[in-house]
Amino acid sequence: MxxxxxxxxxxxxxxxxxxxxxxxxxxxxxxxxxxxxxxxxxxxxxxxxxxxxxxxxxxxxxxxxxxxxxxxxxxxxxxxxxxxxxxxxxxxxxxxxxxxxxxxxxxxxxxxxxxxxxxxxxxxxxxxxxxxxxxxxxxxxDMSHEQSLQITCTAETLNCSYNISCRMNNVNIPNLKVFRLRYEWDDNGWVLPSEDGTFHLTHFTNPYAEEHKRLKVVGEAMSLNYYYTSRYDFYLRDIIKPGCPTLSVAKGVIDLSPPGIWPSPPSYYPLENEIQCEWRSNGERSTCRLDSGAAVPEDVSMLRVRCRDPLLLSQWSEWTPWQNVGRRRQKKNREKGQRVGKKGHHNRKQTQRVGK
Missing domain, CATH: 2.60.40.10 (Immunoglobulins)
Structure with missing residues (x-):
């Protein structure tokens, strides 16, 4: 055959x-x-x-x-x-x-x-x-019957138009040189990987409609002598992995925004955030029960955050970079302490004069 x-x-x-x-x-x-x-x-x-x-x-x-x-x-x-x-x-x-x-x-x-x-x-x-x-x-x-390609895909949003990012994980197949991917129904739509090995497939959908059909992709790879192929099918809702949220701190208060391409309104497309803190007193990093609008605890020196869709129980997004917080507050506290100390010293001098 x-x-x-x-x-x-x-x-x-x-x-x-x-x-x-x-x-x-x-x-x-x-x-x-x-x-x-x-x-x-x-x-x-x-x-x-x-x-x-x-x-x-x-x-x-x-x-x-x-x-x-x-x-x-x-x-x-x-x-x-x-x-x-x-x-x-x-x-x-x-x-x-x-x-x-x-x-x-x-x-x-x-x-x-x-x-x-x-x-x-x-x-x-x-x-x-x-x-x-x-x-x-x-x-x-054809060696597909002995070793199959492992295809994984993620999508950052349920918007009308977006990219599905796929990768082929083939650590057990030696000497693979070339990879390509396409939707099963698109015979001429082969996509080659980017420099980091990711395949970007464009997809269009109605984010407010119920999903009835599974998406199917076909992957192929070859070495000098051998050929491998595999198929992977999924619902879009099962591969959602949101992009990173936006984290900012102003006047000691946390402000979180959803990823730029995440659909709206938030009441229909909610996101759950997880924040990690680095504690100044012992240098430990752990999850802290904070959310947007909360004040940064005095003992916290850095924050980072990730998010997911709580209704789909999607994959968590990547963590944002660690962000320094609280240093300005600590400096202000020191300046306040110095002012209080100077004021107390001045009051003691006045008391001494009155005693004399």
Missing amino acids: TFETQSGPALSQYFFSQDHELLESLDKRTREHEFSKLAASNTPQHTREMRHTLNIISLLCLCTMKVSDTFPDKLIVGKSGGSVTLRCPPATEPTVTWKHDNTELPQNETTLTFTDFDTDLTGNFTCWKKDEFLDYTYILL
Whole structure:
């Protein structure tokens, strides 16, 4: 059993040349010089030389990226022990030359079939008409039945338009190079991960409507020889993880605001806050029963907060950074004490004068 996917960059990113040293020797200036020189001549000999040079230039472009850098346009995934069939559709003659990576194969028919498929038959297959490149197909061995991708997703809000953030956790699968993700119903909507490995899927919904259908995403990953896929379905309400709330302290009073993209009104979309305090007296950090509008205790030096949806019992948001509080109050108290001390000293002097 095999299946084919067609999505990704152009063919030039997947082909490997067997004449690598020659290609490396052709720098940009040399290629431009040879191209202009041969193009100026129309003799058969020069025409053949020009075609050969153009082939080399094309092969150099085809070698700019390794196959493991992204998904090939033409990818066939084969099952272990099954059969895989390759075709060379551009061929106009009954015989062609097949190559597996850099090795020429004995078969010369335009259709190439492998039985009892396994790892040794994975890789890049190309077909040629003499020295003319015709087509390519990359084959991988499907390992999804042995090890599946672990997909997790979160969403920060129930708003009409938002991003679903997903990750693939595959610590037990070695040498994975490429990942992509899409909604199951969107065959052409593959999303690649950002630099931190997160996939961002855009979704649209009515935040006031009841959720009836589960969202389904499909993930794929590949190494040099193997292919993995997995599906993950969920209700949006089950993956909510709000963004961080806003914490501010003014005149010793705590003020909390919901994340900027959290829907309103608060009576319909409430948030539960948890505040942690660092105590000045012993340096310990613990949960303190405070909320918006509460006064900061005298012994608290720093605060941080996180939130969640109490109706959905959603995941907690990330903690806000620790925020220093109370230092100004402590300074004011010291200044007040100093003023009281000076006033007492002045009163004692007046009493002494009166006694005299």
